Amino acid sequence: MYERMHLLEKEDFDKLHQATLEIFKDVGVAFHEPEALEIFSRCGARVDGNVVFIEEGLVDKALESAPSEFQIEARNVEKSVTLGGQNLVLAPGYGSPFMVTKDGEQREAVMQDYDNFCKLVQTSKHIDMNGCLMVEPSDRPAATAHLDMLFSNIVLCDKPFLGSSVSRQAALDSIEMAGIAWGGKEKIKDRPVMMGIISSLSPLQYSVEMAGALIE
DSSP states (O other): OOGGGOOSOHHHHHHHHHHHHHIIIIIOEEEOOHHHHHHHHHTTOEEETTEEEOOHHHHHHHHHHSOSEEEEOOSSGGGOEEEETTOOOOOOOOOBOEEEOTTSOEEEOOHHHHHHHHHHHHHOSSOOSOOSOSBOOTTSOTTTHHHHHHHHHHHHOOSOEEOOOSSHHHHHHHHHHHHHHTTSGGGTTTSOOEEOOOOOBTTTEEOHHHHHHHHO
16 A cells, blocks of 8 residues: 555554454345355355355455556556556546536536546546546436446546446446457456446445446
């Protein structure tokens, strides 16, 4: 982790980790996607209904398999970024439903606003990668808006970007569109060209949409 961002001491991180392990083992986390439950069961976790209980050994095994850093390849490879280690990667904000104009007017965001943000990301020397859902375009159907935003991400900016993870289908669409941009899905199978954000629900659960996107 980037050391200048540390707000806690190592002992504090250890306490958080131990508390997390206790929750995983004794309280569990609910997953509302049946395939996720099957995956956890195959990997050795205890599944009771839709609640998954994870022992410390399984957590340790998963942590050991995770790289300390990894690269996200950009369309312009000179703008690829490495996440992890001591690397600091900056990206724009996420999920704003409104725009505030230079005159102070607040209004619903539209697709042109999203395109403008893509152009700002492309030209900014301070932003390392593009986002997804920087603003929510109210003039696009909710079911397909992610396609328009992904298209703008790819066409208007050659930096790394976030794929859409609002649902399993959106994640699949992101992979398909990235495959087109890189000349075929087989060319991105073994190298990350985008990432996504998976949001949990409170308390201690994952929706069908988020779990499905995570699996893909």
